[in-house]
Every structure is written in C-alpha cells, then in structure tokens.
Amino acid sequence: MSEQSDYRATALSFLKHSLEQLASALDDRSRRQARFLSLATIACDTDEDELPRPTARTVVMRDWTSAPPVWQFHTDRRAAKVSERSLSHQLSAVFWDSSSQLQIRLLGTASECRDAAVVHKVWNDLGARGQQSFWRHEAPGTGLAHPTALTFAKTVEAAARGDESLVSPHFMLVDVAVSAVDCLSLADDPHHRVQGQWRQDGWEARWVAP
Numbered sequence: 001m002s003e004q005s006d007y008r009a010t011a012l013s014f015l016k017h018s019l020e021q022l023a024s025a026l027d028d029r030s031r032r033q034a035r036f037l038s039l040a041t042i043a044c045d046t047d048e049d050e051l052p053r054p055t056a057r058t059v060v061m062r063d064w065t066s067a068p069p070v071w072q073f074h075t076d077r078r079a080a081k082v083s084e085r086s087l088s089h090q091l092s093a094v095f096w097d098s099s100s101q102l103q104i105r106l107l108g109t110a111s112e113c114r115d116a117a118v119v120h121k122v123w124n125d126l127g128a129r130g131q132q133s134f135w136r137h138e139a140p141g142t143g144l145a146h147p148t149a150l151t152f153a154k155t156v157e158a159a160a161r162g163d164e165s166l167v168s169p170h171f172m173l174v175d176v177a178v179s180a181v182d183c184l185s186l187a188d189d190p191h192h193r194v195q196g197q198w199r200q201d202g203w204e205a206r207w208v209a210p
C-alpha cells in the first residue's frame with residue numbers, strides 16, 4: 001500500500017490525517033487562509049419567546065493541540081460571541097483548506113484561557129498595532145456617528161513604548177475543547193467523509209456518506 005493511500009485505510013487514520021492537515025496549516029504561510037475559521041454560536045440578544053438564532057463570523061485559529069483536542073482564538077471580551085450566554089452553548093467552527101480540499105467541522109465548548117504566561121505570549125506576539133483594537137473604548141457593535149469616530153485608551157506609539165506585560169482588560173484568549181469533528185475530503189473520488197467523537201483519551205471514528 002502506498003504511503004498516500006495508507007491514511008485512507010481506516011476511518012481513524014483518515015481522521016487523524018485530516019487533523020494533521022489542520023495543525024500544519026497553522027505554521028504554513030502558503031496556507032494562511034486555512035487559519036480563518038467560520039465560527040457559529042447561538043445569538044444571545046434574542047427575547048425569551050424568540051427561536052434561538054445562529055450567528056457566524058470569521059476568527060483566526062491561533063493554536064491547535066491534538067490530545068485532548070483544543071483550538072484557540074482571541075477576541076475582545078465585550079464581543080457578542082463571547083457573552084456569557086453565548087459561551088454557555090456549544091460552538092461550531094468550520095475549517096476549509098483549499099490546497100488539500102479538506103473541510104473540517106469542529107464542535108466544542110469554550111472557556112477563557114487563564115494561563116497568564118500563555119496570555120502574555122499571545123498578547124506580546126500581536127505587537128503594538130495588533131494590540132490597538134483592544135485599547136479601544138467603544139465595544140464591538142457600538143453605534144458610531146462615523147467609521148473613524150473611535151477613541152483609544154492608548155495610541156499605537158504609546159502601546160509600543162509601554163509596559164509589555166500590561167494586557168488590555170478587553171483582551172480575551174478562548175480555548176475551545178473539541179468534542180466532535182466531521183472531516184470531508186473533496187480530493188478523493190468519491191469524496192471521503194469521516195465523523196469522530198473524542199472519548200476521554202482518543203478518537204472514535206466512522207465513515208459516513210459524503
């Protein structure tokens with residue numbers, strides 16, 4: 001059996017290979033687009049008598065850990081996606097890597113990463129320009145008279161001169177613990193699709209029709 005067909009031998013090896021593609025996309029500059037995930041949550045601004053409303057947006061996957069499976073993104077803690085009620089539901093995210101023609105859907109639960117060393121590292125890696133939006137007074141979604149009518153607690157220059165260990169209180173690093181995945185490869189004919197459930201210390205996988 002060739003090395004290439006090897007990973008297709010079982011649903012489990014196919015699933016693991018798919019997740020390796022996801023992990024490698026994080027470090028591969030030529031596949032940067034794959035780090036942009038569509039993240040869907042349940043909107044929390046609905047009234048009690050309204051049906052739950054899904055809402056989706058793009059976020060950048062910053063890190064991936066394979067066992068247990070956890071992915072990470074950062075955001076402004078005032079954003080709708082991380083409000084208390086949104087975080088109490090499961091989150092669904094879609095990864096699409098056009099170079100490997102691979103879609104992975106990730107279901108999971110989110111929590112704030114409170115490891116100060118990790119938070120500081122991610123914050124410092126952003127640089128003063130990347131950090132600036134977290135020094136903005138206006139929360140995401142606040143009405144504006146004009147797109148430039150924004151005010152900041154720190155300018156980029158002040159942030160660059162400032163104490164690197166001072167993290168904006170609005171900055172939030174989110175860990176999403178993955179409980180299930182659905183991997184679909186369009187590179188195969190017929191298309192291959194596998195579903196997996198994370199069980200304590202390993203994946204359970206099965207083939208399903210694409």
Ligand SMILES: Cc1cc2nc3c(=O)[nH]c(=O)nc-3n(C[C@H](O)[C@H](O)[C@H](O)COP(=O)(O)O)c2cc1C
Nearest residue numbers: 036057058059060073074075076079080081082140
């Ligand atoms: C390419 C791209 C990458 C983005 N990455 C992030 C991100 O990593 N974190 C984030 O909070 N918002 C990110 N955004 C902005 C979100 O898509 C969204 O507009 C914003 O976070 C407000 O979302 P919410 O009101 O649903 O919370 C990104 C947008 C684009 C277009």
